[in-house]
Amino acid sequence: MQLSPTTEKFVLHWGEMGTRWGVNRTVAQIHALLFLAEKPLTADEICETLxxxxxxxxxxxxELQNWSLVKVVHQLGDRRDHFQAHQDVWDVFKTVVEERKKREIDPTLTVLRECMLESKDDAVLDLHTRDKMQNVLDFVESMSDGYEELKSLPPATLLRLLHFGAKVQGWFGRRDEADGKN
Incomplete structure:
Protein backbone atom coordinates (compact mmCIF):
# COMPACT_ATOMS: atom_id res chain seq x y z
CA MET A 1 0.00 0.00 0.00
CA GLN A 2 1.49 3.32 -1.08
CA LEU A 3 0.65 6.39 1.01
CA SER A 4 0.11 9.79 -0.55
CA PRO A 5 2.41 12.52 0.81
CA THR A 6 -0.51 14.01 2.75
CA THR A 7 -1.52 10.67 4.24
CA GLU A 8 2.10 9.98 5.19
CA LYS A 9 2.31 13.39 6.87
CA PHE A 10 -0.89 12.66 8.83
CA VAL A 11 0.34 9.21 9.95
CA LEU A 12 3.76 10.56 10.97
CA HIS A 13 2.24 13.45 12.88
CA TRP A 14 -0.28 11.17 14.63
CA GLY A 15 2.71 9.10 15.75
CA GLU A 16 4.45 12.22 17.08
CA MET A 17 1.34 13.31 18.92
CA GLY A 18 1.01 9.82 20.34
CA THR A 19 4.43 10.11 21.98
CA ARG A 20 3.35 13.39 23.59
CA TRP A 21 0.24 11.66 24.95
CA GLY A 22 2.30 8.78 26.36
CA VAL A 23 1.51 6.35 23.53
CA ASN A 24 4.17 4.45 21.60
CA ARG A 25 4.88 6.10 18.23
CA THR A 26 4.26 2.93 16.21
CA VAL A 27 0.98 2.25 18.03
CA ALA A 28 -0.24 5.74 17.13
CA GLN A 29 0.96 5.46 13.52
CA ILE A 30 -0.81 2.13 13.06
CA HIS A 31 -3.97 3.63 14.52
CA ALA A 32 -3.75 6.56 12.09
CA LEU A 33 -3.16 4.23 9.14
CA LEU A 34 -6.12 2.02 10.06
CA PHE A 35 -8.32 5.05 10.70
CA LEU A 36 -7.58 6.44 7.24
CA ALA A 37 -7.64 3.10 5.38
CA GLU A 38 -10.55 2.46 3.03
CA LYS A 39 -10.63 -1.20 4.01
CA PRO A 40 -9.39 -3.36 6.90
CA LEU A 41 -5.68 -4.19 6.64
CA THR A 42 -3.67 -7.29 7.52
CA ALA A 43 -0.64 -7.11 9.79
CA ASP A 44 1.57 -7.78 6.77
CA GLU A 45 0.05 -4.85 4.88
CA ILE A 46 0.68 -2.62 7.89
CA CYS A 47 4.29 -3.84 8.13
CA GLU A 48 4.90 -3.14 4.45
CA THR A 49 3.19 0.26 4.44
CA LEU A 50 4.88 1.62 7.55
CA GLU A 63 -2.33 -2.58 22.44
CA LEU A 64 -4.86 -0.93 20.13
CA GLN A 65 -7.28 -3.82 20.72
CA ASN A 66 -6.79 -3.45 24.49
CA TRP A 67 -7.74 0.21 24.11
CA SER A 68 -10.82 -0.83 22.09
CA LEU A 69 -9.66 1.36 19.21
CA VAL A 70 -9.13 -1.47 16.70
CA LYS A 71 -11.03 -4.65 16.07
CA VAL A 72 -10.33 -7.82 14.11
CA VAL A 73 -12.54 -8.45 11.11
CA HIS A 74 -12.58 -11.51 8.89
CA GLN A 75 -13.02 -11.69 5.17
CA LEU A 76 -14.54 -14.56 3.26
CA GLY A 77 -11.91 -16.87 1.81
CA ASP A 78 -9.03 -15.30 3.77
CA ARG A 79 -7.81 -16.93 6.97
CA ARG A 80 -5.71 -13.93 7.97
CA ASP A 81 -6.90 -11.40 10.52
CA HIS A 82 -7.74 -7.99 9.14
CA PHE A 83 -7.75 -4.95 11.40
CA GLN A 84 -10.07 -1.99 11.36
CA ALA A 85 -10.12 1.16 13.47
CA HIS A 86 -13.27 2.92 14.62
CA GLN A 87 -14.18 5.23 11.78
CA ASP A 88 -16.23 7.79 13.69
CA VAL A 89 -14.11 10.57 15.23
CA TRP A 90 -16.49 10.89 18.19
CA ASP A 91 -16.24 7.14 18.88
CA VAL A 92 -12.45 7.39 18.84
CA PHE A 93 -12.48 10.40 21.16
CA LYS A 94 -14.96 8.84 23.59
CA THR A 95 -13.07 5.55 23.62
CA VAL A 96 -9.74 7.24 24.36
CA VAL A 97 -11.26 9.39 27.12
CA GLU A 98 -13.05 6.39 28.67
CA GLU A 99 -9.91 4.24 28.59
CA ARG A 100 -7.75 7.00 30.06
CA LYS A 101 -10.33 7.53 32.80
CA LYS A 102 -10.28 3.81 33.64
CA ARG A 103 -6.46 3.68 33.63
CA GLU A 104 -5.61 7.03 35.21
CA ILE A 105 -8.49 8.79 36.94
CA ASP A 106 -10.27 5.83 38.56
CA PRO A 107 -7.10 4.48 40.27
CA THR A 108 -6.26 8.02 41.40
CA LEU A 109 -9.70 8.40 42.94
CA THR A 110 -9.25 5.11 44.77
CA VAL A 111 -5.91 6.21 46.26
CA LEU A 112 -7.20 9.67 47.16
CA ARG A 113 -10.20 8.15 48.94
CA GLU A 114 -7.90 5.73 50.79
CA CYS A 115 -5.67 8.63 51.80
CA MET A 116 -8.62 10.55 53.20
CA LEU A 117 -9.80 7.53 55.18
CA GLU A 118 -6.30 6.89 56.51
CA SER A 119 -5.78 10.57 57.32
CA LYS A 120 -8.25 10.29 60.19
CA ASP A 121 -5.85 7.96 62.03
CA ASP A 122 -2.63 9.72 60.98
CA ALA A 123 -1.52 11.63 64.06
CA VAL A 124 1.45 13.19 62.25
CA LEU A 125 -0.56 14.56 59.30
CA ASP A 126 -1.18 18.28 59.66
CA LEU A 127 -4.56 19.83 58.94
CA HIS A 128 -3.19 21.96 56.07
CA THR A 129 -1.99 18.86 54.18
CA ARG A 130 -5.22 16.98 54.86
CA ASP A 131 -7.26 19.94 53.54
CA LYS A 132 -5.18 20.06 50.35
CA MET A 133 -5.65 16.33 49.78
CA GLN A 134 -9.39 16.77 50.33
CA ASN A 135 -9.43 19.62 47.79
CA VAL A 136 -7.73 17.39 45.22
CA LEU A 137 -10.20 14.59 45.92
CA ASP A 138 -13.17 16.96 45.62
CA PHE A 139 -11.83 18.34 42.33
CA VAL A 140 -11.12 14.93 40.76
CA GLU A 141 -14.52 13.61 41.89
CA SER A 142 -16.23 16.65 40.38
CA MET A 143 -14.42 16.21 37.07
CA SER A 144 -15.20 12.48 37.06
CA ASP A 145 -18.87 13.11 37.85
CA GLY A 146 -19.04 15.76 35.13
CA TYR A 147 -17.53 13.36 32.63
CA GLU A 148 -20.08 10.68 33.57
CA GLU A 149 -22.88 13.18 32.88
CA LEU A 150 -21.43 14.31 29.55
CA LYS A 151 -20.42 10.95 28.08
CA SER A 152 -23.97 9.88 27.32
CA LEU A 153 -24.80 13.03 25.35
CA PRO A 154 -25.03 12.66 21.58
CA PRO A 155 -22.21 14.26 19.56
CA ALA A 156 -24.46 17.03 18.20
CA THR A 157 -25.38 18.07 21.75
CA LEU A 158 -21.72 17.98 22.82
CA LEU A 159 -20.78 20.22 19.90
CA ARG A 160 -23.49 22.71 20.84
CA LEU A 161 -22.27 22.61 24.43
CA LEU A 162 -18.67 23.25 23.31
CA HIS A 163 -19.76 26.20 21.15
CA PHE A 164 -21.85 27.55 23.99
CA GLY A 165 -18.85 27.17 26.31
CA ALA A 166 -16.78 29.31 23.95
CA LYS A 167 -19.49 31.98 24.00
CA VAL A 168 -19.60 31.91 27.80
CA GLN A 169 -15.82 32.26 27.89
CA GLY A 170 -16.11 35.24 25.58
CA TRP A 171 -18.71 36.87 27.78
CA PHE A 172 -16.69 36.39 30.96
CA GLY A 173 -13.42 37.24 29.23
CA ARG A 174 -14.82 40.58 28.05
CA ARG A 175 -16.33 41.28 31.45
CA ASP A 176 -13.05 40.42 33.24
CA GLU A 177 -11.16 42.71 30.85
CA ALA A 178 -13.65 45.52 31.55
CA ASP A 179 -13.11 44.96 35.29
CA GLY A 180 -9.35 45.05 34.75
CA LYS A 181 -8.95 41.32 35.48
CA ASN A 182 -7.47 38.60 33.29
Missing part, protein backbone atom coordinates in the same frame (compact mmCIF):
# COMPACT_ATOMS: atom_id res chain seq x y z
CA UNK A 51 8.15 -0.31 7.12
CA UNK A 52 7.86 -1.67 10.66
CA UNK A 53 8.87 -5.08 12.01
CA UNK A 54 6.15 -7.72 12.24
CA UNK A 55 6.71 -8.19 15.98
CA UNK A 56 6.26 -4.45 16.55
CA UNK A 57 3.05 -4.45 14.51
CA UNK A 58 1.67 -7.44 16.42
CA UNK A 59 2.41 -5.86 19.78
CA UNK A 60 0.97 -2.53 18.64
CA UNK A 61 -2.22 -4.14 17.33
CA UNK A 62 -2.72 -5.92 20.66
Missing amino acids: NVARSNVSTSLK
Whole structure:
Protein backbone atom coordinates (compact mmCIF):
# COMPACT_ATOMS: atom_id res chain seq x y z
CA MET A 1 0.00 0.00 0.00
CA GLN A 2 1.49 3.32 -1.08
CA LEU A 3 0.65 6.39 1.01
CA SER A 4 0.11 9.79 -0.55
CA PRO A 5 2.41 12.52 0.81
CA THR A 6 -0.51 14.01 2.75
CA THR A 7 -1.52 10.67 4.24
CA GLU A 8 2.10 9.98 5.19
CA LYS A 9 2.31 13.39 6.87
CA PHE A 10 -0.89 12.66 8.83
CA VAL A 11 0.34 9.21 9.95
CA LEU A 12 3.76 10.56 10.97
CA HIS A 13 2.24 13.45 12.88
CA TRP A 14 -0.28 11.17 14.63
CA GLY A 15 2.71 9.10 15.75
CA GLU A 16 4.45 12.22 17.08
CA MET A 17 1.34 13.31 18.92
CA GLY A 18 1.01 9.82 20.34
CA THR A 19 4.43 10.11 21.98
CA ARG A 20 3.35 13.39 23.59
CA TRP A 21 0.24 11.66 24.95
CA GLY A 22 2.30 8.78 26.36
CA VAL A 23 1.51 6.35 23.53
CA ASN A 24 4.17 4.45 21.60
CA ARG A 25 4.88 6.10 18.23
CA THR A 26 4.26 2.93 16.21
CA VAL A 27 0.98 2.25 18.03
CA ALA A 28 -0.24 5.74 17.13
CA GLN A 29 0.96 5.46 13.52
CA ILE A 30 -0.81 2.13 13.06
CA HIS A 31 -3.97 3.63 14.52
CA ALA A 32 -3.75 6.56 12.09
CA LEU A 33 -3.16 4.23 9.14
CA LEU A 34 -6.12 2.02 10.06
CA PHE A 35 -8.32 5.05 10.70
CA LEU A 36 -7.58 6.44 7.24
CA ALA A 37 -7.64 3.10 5.38
CA GLU A 38 -10.55 2.46 3.03
CA LYS A 39 -10.63 -1.20 4.01
CA PRO A 40 -9.39 -3.36 6.90
CA LEU A 41 -5.68 -4.19 6.64
CA THR A 42 -3.67 -7.29 7.52
CA ALA A 43 -0.64 -7.11 9.79
CA ASP A 44 1.57 -7.78 6.77
CA GLU A 45 0.05 -4.85 4.88
CA ILE A 46 0.68 -2.62 7.89
CA CYS A 47 4.29 -3.84 8.13
CA GLU A 48 4.90 -3.14 4.45
CA THR A 49 3.19 0.26 4.44
CA LEU A 50 4.88 1.62 7.55
CA ASN A 51 8.15 -0.31 7.12
CA VAL A 52 7.86 -1.67 10.66
CA ALA A 53 8.87 -5.08 12.01
CA ARG A 54 6.15 -7.72 12.24
CA SER A 55 6.71 -8.19 15.98
CA ASN A 56 6.26 -4.45 16.55
CA VAL A 57 3.05 -4.45 14.51
CA SER A 58 1.67 -7.44 16.42
CA THR A 59 2.41 -5.86 19.78
CA SER A 60 0.97 -2.53 18.64
CA LEU A 61 -2.22 -4.14 17.33
CA LYS A 62 -2.72 -5.92 20.66
CA GLU A 63 -2.33 -2.58 22.44
CA LEU A 64 -4.86 -0.93 20.13
CA GLN A 65 -7.28 -3.82 20.72
CA ASN A 66 -6.79 -3.45 24.49
CA TRP A 67 -7.74 0.21 24.11
CA SER A 68 -10.82 -0.83 22.09
CA LEU A 69 -9.66 1.36 19.21
CA VAL A 70 -9.13 -1.47 16.70
CA LYS A 71 -11.03 -4.65 16.07
CA VAL A 72 -10.33 -7.82 14.11
CA VAL A 73 -12.54 -8.45 11.11
CA HIS A 74 -12.58 -11.51 8.89
CA GLN A 75 -13.02 -11.69 5.17
CA LEU A 76 -14.54 -14.56 3.26
CA GLY A 77 -11.91 -16.87 1.81
CA ASP A 78 -9.03 -15.30 3.77
CA ARG A 79 -7.81 -16.93 6.97
CA ARG A 80 -5.71 -13.93 7.97
CA ASP A 81 -6.90 -11.40 10.52
CA HIS A 82 -7.74 -7.99 9.14
CA PHE A 83 -7.75 -4.95 11.40
CA GLN A 84 -10.07 -1.99 11.36
CA ALA A 85 -10.12 1.16 13.47
CA HIS A 86 -13.27 2.92 14.62
CA GLN A 87 -14.18 5.23 11.78
CA ASP A 88 -16.23 7.79 13.69
CA VAL A 89 -14.11 10.57 15.23
CA TRP A 90 -16.49 10.89 18.19
CA ASP A 91 -16.24 7.14 18.88
CA VAL A 92 -12.45 7.39 18.84
CA PHE A 93 -12.48 10.40 21.16
CA LYS A 94 -14.96 8.84 23.59
CA THR A 95 -13.07 5.55 23.62
CA VAL A 96 -9.74 7.24 24.36
CA VAL A 97 -11.26 9.39 27.12
CA GLU A 98 -13.05 6.39 28.67
CA GLU A 99 -9.91 4.24 28.59
CA ARG A 100 -7.75 7.00 30.06
CA LYS A 101 -10.33 7.53 32.80
CA LYS A 102 -10.28 3.81 33.64
CA ARG A 103 -6.46 3.68 33.63
CA GLU A 104 -5.61 7.03 35.21
CA ILE A 105 -8.49 8.79 36.94
CA ASP A 106 -10.27 5.83 38.56
CA PRO A 107 -7.10 4.48 40.27
CA THR A 108 -6.26 8.02 41.40
CA LEU A 109 -9.70 8.40 42.94
CA THR A 110 -9.25 5.11 44.77
CA VAL A 111 -5.91 6.21 46.26
CA LEU A 112 -7.20 9.67 47.16
CA ARG A 113 -10.20 8.15 48.94
CA GLU A 114 -7.90 5.73 50.79
CA CYS A 115 -5.67 8.63 51.80
CA MET A 116 -8.62 10.55 53.20
CA LEU A 117 -9.80 7.53 55.18
CA GLU A 118 -6.30 6.89 56.51
CA SER A 119 -5.78 10.57 57.32
CA LYS A 120 -8.25 10.29 60.19
CA ASP A 121 -5.85 7.96 62.03
CA ASP A 122 -2.63 9.72 60.98
CA ALA A 123 -1.52 11.63 64.06
CA VAL A 124 1.45 13.19 62.25
CA LEU A 125 -0.56 14.56 59.30
CA ASP A 126 -1.18 18.28 59.66
CA LEU A 127 -4.56 19.83 58.94
CA HIS A 128 -3.19 21.96 56.07
CA THR A 129 -1.99 18.86 54.18
CA ARG A 130 -5.22 16.98 54.86
CA ASP A 131 -7.26 19.94 53.54
CA LYS A 132 -5.18 20.06 50.35
CA MET A 133 -5.65 16.33 49.78
CA GLN A 134 -9.39 16.77 50.33
CA ASN A 135 -9.43 19.62 47.79
CA VAL A 136 -7.73 17.39 45.22
CA LEU A 137 -10.20 14.59 45.92
CA ASP A 138 -13.17 16.96 45.62
CA PHE A 139 -11.83 18.34 42.33
CA VAL A 140 -11.12 14.93 40.76
CA GLU A 141 -14.52 13.61 41.89
CA SER A 142 -16.23 16.65 40.38
CA MET A 143 -14.42 16.21 37.07
CA SER A 144 -15.20 12.48 37.06
CA ASP A 145 -18.87 13.11 37.85
CA GLY A 146 -19.04 15.76 35.13
CA TYR A 147 -17.53 13.36 32.63
CA GLU A 148 -20.08 10.68 33.57
CA GLU A 149 -22.88 13.18 32.88
CA LEU A 150 -21.43 14.31 29.55
CA LYS A 151 -20.42 10.95 28.08
CA SER A 152 -23.97 9.88 27.32
CA LEU A 153 -24.80 13.03 25.35
CA PRO A 154 -25.03 12.66 21.58
CA PRO A 155 -22.21 14.26 19.56
CA ALA A 156 -24.46 17.03 18.20
CA THR A 157 -25.38 18.07 21.75
CA LEU A 158 -21.72 17.98 22.82
CA LEU A 159 -20.78 20.22 19.90
CA ARG A 160 -23.49 22.71 20.84
CA LEU A 161 -22.27 22.61 24.43
CA LEU A 162 -18.67 23.25 23.31
CA HIS A 163 -19.76 26.20 21.15
CA PHE A 164 -21.85 27.55 23.99
CA GLY A 165 -18.85 27.17 26.31
CA ALA A 166 -16.78 29.31 23.95
CA LYS A 167 -19.49 31.98 24.00
CA VAL A 168 -19.60 31.91 27.80
CA GLN A 169 -15.82 32.26 27.89
CA GLY A 170 -16.11 35.24 25.58
CA TRP A 171 -18.71 36.87 27.78
CA PHE A 172 -16.69 36.39 30.96
CA GLY A 173 -13.42 37.24 29.23
CA ARG A 174 -14.82 40.58 28.05
CA ARG A 175 -16.33 41.28 31.45
CA ASP A 176 -13.05 40.42 33.24
CA GLU A 177 -11.16 42.71 30.85
CA ALA A 178 -13.65 45.52 31.55
CA ASP A 179 -13.11 44.96 35.29
CA GLY A 180 -9.35 45.05 34.75
CA LYS A 181 -8.95 41.32 35.48
CA ASN A 182 -7.47 38.60 33.29
